[in-house]
Amino acid sequence: MVNILTVGIIKSSLKEVDVKLPELLELIKYKPKKKKIFIKPNVVDAINAKSGVIALPQLVDELINYLIKKHDISKEDIVVGEGTGYFNEDKHFERLAKESGYIKLEKKYGIKFENLQNTERVTKKWKYGEIELPKYLDTHEYINIPVMKTHMQATVTLAMKNQKGLLLLKDKRNFHRSSTYGSLHDSIYELSKVAIPDLVVTSAIFALEGTGPTLNAQSKTKKLDLILAGTDMIEVDNVSCEIMGLDVEKIKHIPKVKFSTIGVPLEAVKTKFAEADPFLKVRNLYVNQSDAACTLCTMSISRMFRKILFVEDLRKKFEELNKIYDRIDLVIGSDFEELPANAKIGQIFCVGACTSKLAKNNDVPIVKDCPPNHNDIIKLILEHTLK
Numbered sequence: 001m002v003n004i005l006t007v008g009i010i011k012s013s014l015k016e017v018d019v020k021l022p023e024l025l026e027l028i029k030y031k032p033k034k035k036k037i038f039i040k041p042n043v044v045d046a047i048n049a050k051s052g053v054i055a056l057p058q059l060v061d062e063l064i065n066y067l068i069k070k071h072d073i074s075k076e077d078i079v080v081g082e083g084t085g086y087f088n089e090d091k092h093f094e095r096l097a098k099e100s101g102y103i104k105l106e107k108k109y110g111i112k113f114e115n116l117q118n119t120e121r122v123t124k125k126w127k128y129g130e131i132e133l134p135k136y137l138d139t140h141e142y143i144n145i146p147v148m149k150t151h152m153q154a155t156v157t158l159a160m161k162n163q164k165g166l167l168l169l170k171d172k173r174n175f176h177r178s179s180t181y182g183s184l185h186d187s188i189y190e191l192s193k194v195a196i197p198d199l200v201v202t203s204a205i206f207a208l209e210g211t212g213p214t215l216n217a218q219s220k221t222k223k224l225d226l227i228l229a230g231t232d233m234i235e236v237d238n239v240s241c242e243i244m245g246l247d248v249e250k251i252k253h254i255p256k257v258k259f260s261t262i263g264v265p266l267e268a269v270k271t272k273f274a275e276a277d278p279f280l281k282v283r284n285l286y287v288n289q290s291d292a293a294c295t296l297c298t299m300s301i302s303r304m305f306r307k308i309l310f311v312e313d314l315r316k317k318f319e320e321l322n323k324i325y326d327r328i329d330l331v332i333g334s335d336f337e338e339l340p341a342n343a344k345i346g347q348i349f350c351v352g353a354c355t356s357k358l359a360k361n362n363d364v365p366i367v368k369d370c371p372p373n374h375n376d377i378i379k380l381i382l383e384h385t386l387k
């Protein structure tokens with residue numbers, strides 16, 4: 001018989017988190033089974049959490065406070081960590097901690113926001129052989145804190161997808177390569193069998209809709225003033241999909257399961273999230289992206305778009321290009337055998353080491369690095385177009 005657990009739903013504004021989060025955890029009768037705690041928030045970008053792109057540091061702060069006061073957990077036994085692709089080097093991770101607000105946990109509790117790229121690992125067997133995961137999954141109570149967001153490749157990024165932040169950089173890339181593992185969806189699903197959180201708290205005070213997972217011209221913040229919590233990750237993700245107005249059966253990495261909810265009635269909080277476009281686009285600048293393009297490349301593209309839109313002299317230059325060319329194409333990811341059909345020679349650029357062969361075979365200019373730097377992409381486009 002399948003054991004159906006209960007997912008809690010509570011209304012909470014940012015100001016009410018100190019009261020509402022404990023209320024939610026009491027509602028689902030959460031009690032940690034271990035005395036050591038590992039918290040994995042989704043902190044994918046160096047951006048203010050009110051954007052809906054990252055888990056609110058205030059939520060994590062109140063969770064820590066609750067664990068210390070209610071469950072007698074020592075602050076020395078709490079770890080907060082994330083392993084992003086884009087901010088994997090320590091100097092970049094420090095910037096991530098600062099700009100996301102997670103650095104405040106260190107000042108308040110002495111809990112350092114840990115770069116999981118450097119953490120001790122254990123080897124686990126999974127469908128595709130062996131995978132190295134943080135040792136904390138064995139030694140600590142594991143709390144997964146995703147944000148409710150739509151995602152251009154995975155359709156949504158919730159608790160199951162948040163677990164990609166547990167991976168080493170090489171595995172993050174391999175998750176997008178069907179030649180190494182299965183599809184992205186299958187890899188996320190298989191990971192959920194070996195990385196199993198004890199608690200999921202989904203942050204939907206600020207959520208993100210459109211072409212996520214980060215802020216760009218095609219995505220926008222959605223303020224829901226909601227928090228969800230449950231001890232079964234797949235059930236919590238099912239409830240999130242219901243709230244987002246998305247059919248879970250169309251999201252290939254999330255199995256449809258039965259669930260029950262407690263707190264605010266599910267019907268009262270259902271809404272409709274704008275879904276992600278399959279490609280990023282600003283004016284005449286198109287990004288052709290295969291499923292094999294990993295988050296590092298998509299992050300570079302998002303940062304490039306933000307710069308083009310918000311740095312005035314660049315904005316003017318790209319407006320000029322918009323008048324001259326009907327389209328300019330970028331290609332990211334390794335699966336392209338040929339140039340995209342609508343692209344025109346002289347107006348197409350390859351981005352990232354994965355596109356080296358395509359660039360060479362077709363004599364297309366390229367930013368060869370992996371990951372590619374967003375400034376180099378802008379430079380390459382301008383060098384070859386604005387003459």
Ligand code: SF4
Pocket residue numbers: 173292293294295296297332333334351352353354355369370371372
């Ligand atoms: S080139 Fe881009 S898509 Fe390919 S592995 Fe590097 S960052 Fe990922």
